[in-house]
Amino acid sequence: MRFVSGFEKEITESLQSNDADIHYQAVHAAGAWQVDRAWKHIAKLAADDHTEKALRLAAIEAVAGIRPREAAAILNPLLDSGDDDLVDAAYEALSYAEAAASLDELDEEDDW
Numbered sequence: 001m002r003f004v005s006g007f008e009k010e011i012t013e014s015l016q017s018n019d020a021d022i023h024y025q026a027v028h029a030a031g032a033w034q035v036d037r038a039w040k041h042i043a044k045l046a047a048d049d050h051t052e053k054a055l056r057l058a059a060i061e062a063v064a065g066i067r068p069r070e071a072a073a074i075l076n077p078l079l080d081s082g083d084d085d086l087v088d089a090a091y092e093a094l095s096y097a098e099a100a101a102s103l104d105e106l107d108e109e110d111d112w
Contacts, residue, residue, distance in 0.1 A: 012037050024055055031062025039066050043074050057089050064093035068100035 007029070014026035015038055027045065030038035045051045045059035060078065064071045071093060078090035 008033065008035050008037070011035050015041050020052070020055070024058055027055060027058040027062050031058070031065035034066050036066060038062070039070075042066060046074050047077070053085070057085065060086070060089040060093050061096075064097035064100065068097035071097035 011026050011029045011033065012035060014022050015030065017023045017026065027038075027042055029035070030042055042059045042062045045056060046063045048056070051059065060075065063074050075090045075094050075097070078086050081087055081090075
């Protein structure tokens with residue numbers, strides 16, 4: 001689902017899976033395909049200190065892909081987390097989100 005478009009419904013359903021591998025892949029897929037219906041779930045995973053680390057790193061990346069303009073609200077607090085992996089992931093996601101938001105703005109300007 002992460003590499004082929006057209007599976008938004010299945011991605012959203014897989015976010016509720018009890019299988020850790022399916023859940024992890026669904027988080028990646030939601031970010032890759034900008035599945036907006038996954039926002040609440042993924043934002044919660046990214047912000048929650050109790051989220052398993054690999055899943056949290058995937059969620060941090062996905063946040064920037066789903067809603068780049070809102071990503072900073074989730075990602076900025078992670079910059080002070082004390083965990084180098086989380087800090088690095090947050091910086092990378094913020095950079096991606098900034099670039100994606102800039103591209104969105106250019107697209108909107110072209111629509112006039």
